[in-house]
Amino acid sequence: MARKRVTMQDIADACGLSRNTVSKIFNERGTVSEATRKKITKAAQELGYFQFLEEKTSKPGTHSQNIALLTHSKPMNHNFGSSFIINFTDQLCRAGYTLKMYEISTEELTQKKLPPHLMLENTVGILGIELFDRDYLHMICGLGLPTIFVDGYAHVNSSLLCCDLISMENxxxxxxxxxxxxxxxxxxxxxxxxxxxxxxxxxxxxxxxxxxxxxxxxxxxxxxxxxxxxxxxxxxxxxxxxxxxxxxxxxxxxxxxxxxxxxxxxxxxxxxxxxxxxxxxxxxxxxxxxxxxxxxxxxxxIPSADIGRLAADILLDRIQNPDRPFRFTYVKTIPVWRDSIR
Incomplete structure (x- = not known):
C-alpha cells in the first residue's frame, strides 16, 4: 500500500493549530512564536513530512542520487535553518535528487573526518551549513564534489575555496x-x-x-x-x-x-x-x-526561503556544469524598524 502523503493540514491537526499557522512556517510568511515554530517542526518530523520531501521525485527517469547536507549544528533548531532547509529540499526533490542530512560531531570536525555512514560513491553534491571551521571546509572542497556552503568562517571570501558560497548581505x-x-x-x-x-x-x-x-x-x-x-x-x-x-x-x-x-x-x-x-x-x-x-x-x-531555493539552483547548476567559475552570492536583506530605537 502506498504511503499516505503528509500534508500541512495533517501537521496542523496534530498540533491543534490552523493550516494557515503551519503555512507561515513553511512558506516564511507572517510571524509565529518560537514555541509554536518548534511544535510545528517537531510534529512535521514525527509525521515524516521532511522524509516525504526527501524521498519524493517529480520527474520520471531523473536522478536517484544523493545530496549530502553536512552541519555541525542542527539547522532545524533556528528560524533561518528551518525555512532554508524546507525550500532547499523541495527544490532539489523537484529535480529528482534526495537530500541526506549528516550532523558532524565535534570529534569529526577536529579530526577533519566525514561521518562514517556518508557514502561518497552515492553522493553527487554537498551542502554545508553551520560549518565555520576553516580546515574542515577546505577538506570538503578537496573531495572534488559539487559543493555549496551557506556562510562560512570569518574571512572566507578572501580564500581560494573550490566551491560556491551563498550568504545573506550583511x-x-x-x-x-x-x-x-x-x-x-x-x-x-x-x-x-x-x-x-x-x-x-x-x-x-x-x-x-x-x-x-x-x-x-x-x-x-x-x-x-x-x-x-x-x-x-x-x-x-x-x-x-x-x-x-x-x-x-x-x-x-x-x-x-x-x-x-x-x-x-x-x-x-x-x-x-x-x-x-x-x-x-x-x-x-x-x-x-x-x-x-x-x-x-x-x-x-533575512529571506531564508529565497536563499534556500537559490542555493539549490546554484548547486544543481554546478552538478550540470562543473567547469563554470565558482560564485560567491549575496542575497539582499532588509532592515525592519521597530521600537527598540528612538
Missing part, C-alpha cells in the same frame, strides 16, 4: 542600522558578538566600523562585548556582569543577531535601564521572537 544593512542610531542621537555605540564566529558576524562588524568611521565617531572596544562564541551569551547574569565592567553604558548597542540582542535587552532591564529611552538596541535575523519581545526589536530580515 554590511549594507548593518550600516543602515548604525546610521539610524546615530541619526537618533547615539554617539557612543557598542557591538555585541564574537566577530570571528562566522563570516556573517565578521561582515556585520565591518559594517558597524564603517558606519562609525563615516560619521567621525570613535570605535571604543570598552563599550563592546566581543567574547568568544563559546561564552554564555544566553545567560543574562553573564551579560549583566559584562555591562558592569564597562566604564559607562553606551547610547546604543548593535548586536550580531537577534538572540544576542534579546538577551542583552534582558540584562539592560535588570540594570534598571529603559529601552530605547536610556539605550537603543538592534539585532539581525528577523526572528519571530524579535517581533514579540518588549519593546519590539529593530532587526534585519
Amino acid at each position: 554590511i549594507a544593512s548593518i550600516i543602515a542600522l548604525t546610521e539610524r542610531l546615530i541619526a537618533s542621537g547615539a554617539k557612543r555605540i557598542g557591538f555585541v558578538g564574537d566577530i570571528n564566529h562566522c563570516n556573517s558576524f565578521y561582515e556585520r562588524w565591518i559594517g558597524f566600523c564603517t558606519a562609525l568611521g563615516s560619521a567621525g565617531l570613535p570605535l571604543d572596544h570598552s563599550l563592546c562585548i566581543l567574547a568568544k562564541d563559546e561564552e554564555p551569551y544566553g545567560d543574562v547574569d553573564w551579560l549583566f556582569a559584562r555591562l558592569e565592567e564597562m566604564p559607562s553604558i553606551p547610547d546604543a548597542f548593535v548586536c550580531a543577531n537577534d538572540f544576542l540582542a534579546i538577551h542583552l535587552m534582558a540584562a539592560l532591564k535588570k540594570k534598571g535601564l529603559s529601552i530605547p529611552a536610556d539605550v537603543m538596541v538592534t539585532g539581525f535575523d528577523g526572528s519571530p521572537e524579535s517581533a514579540v519581545v518588549e519593546p519590539p526589536l529593530t532587526t534585519v530580515q
Whole structure:
C-alpha cells in the first residue's frame, strides 16, 4: 500500500493549530512564536513530512542520487535553518535528487573526518551549513564534489575555496542600522558578538566600523562585548556582569543577531535601564521572537526561503556544469524598524 502523503493540514491537526499557522512556517510568511515554530517542526518530523520531501521525485527517469547536507549544528533548531532547509529540499526533490542530512560531531570536525555512514560513491553534491571551521571546509572542497556552503568562517571570501558560497548581505544593512542610531542621537555605540564566529558576524562588524568611521565617531572596544562564541551569551547574569565592567553604558548597542540582542535587552532591564529611552538596541535575523519581545526589536530580515531555493539552483547548476567559475552570492536583506530605537 502506498504511503499516505503528509500534508500541512495533517501537521496542523496534530498540533491543534490552523493550516494557515503551519503555512507561515513553511512558506516564511507572517510571524509565529518560537514555541509554536518548534511544535510545528517537531510534529512535521514525527509525521515524516521532511522524509516525504526527501524521498519524493517529480520527474520520471531523473536522478536517484544523493545530496549530502553536512552541519555541525542542527539547522532545524533556528528560524533561518528551518525555512532554508524546507525550500532547499523541495527544490532539489523537484529535480529528482534526495537530500541526506549528516550532523558532524565535534570529534569529526577536529579530526577533519566525514561521518562514517556518508557514502561518497552515492553522493553527487554537498551542502554545508553551520560549518565555520576553516580546515574542515577546505577538506570538503578537496573531495572534488559539487559543493555549496551557506556562510562560512570569518574571512572566507578572501580564500581560494573550490566551491560556491551563498550568504545573506550583511554590511549594507548593518550600516543602515548604525546610521539610524546615530541619526537618533547615539554617539557612543557598542557591538555585541564574537566577530570571528562566522563570516556573517565578521561582515556585520565591518559594517558597524564603517558606519562609525563615516560619521567621525570613535570605535571604543570598552563599550563592546566581543567574547568568544563559546561564552554564555544566553545567560543574562553573564551579560549583566559584562555591562558592569564597562566604564559607562553606551547610547546604543548593535548586536550580531537577534538572540544576542534579546538577551542583552534582558540584562539592560535588570540594570534598571529603559529601552530605547536610556539605550537603543538592534539585532539581525528577523526572528519571530524579535517581533514579540518588549519593546519590539529593530532587526534585519533575512529571506531564508529565497536563499534556500537559490542555493539549490546554484548547486544543481554546478552538478550540470562543473567547469563554470565558482560564485560567491549575496542575497539582499532588509532592515525592519521597530521600537527598540528612538
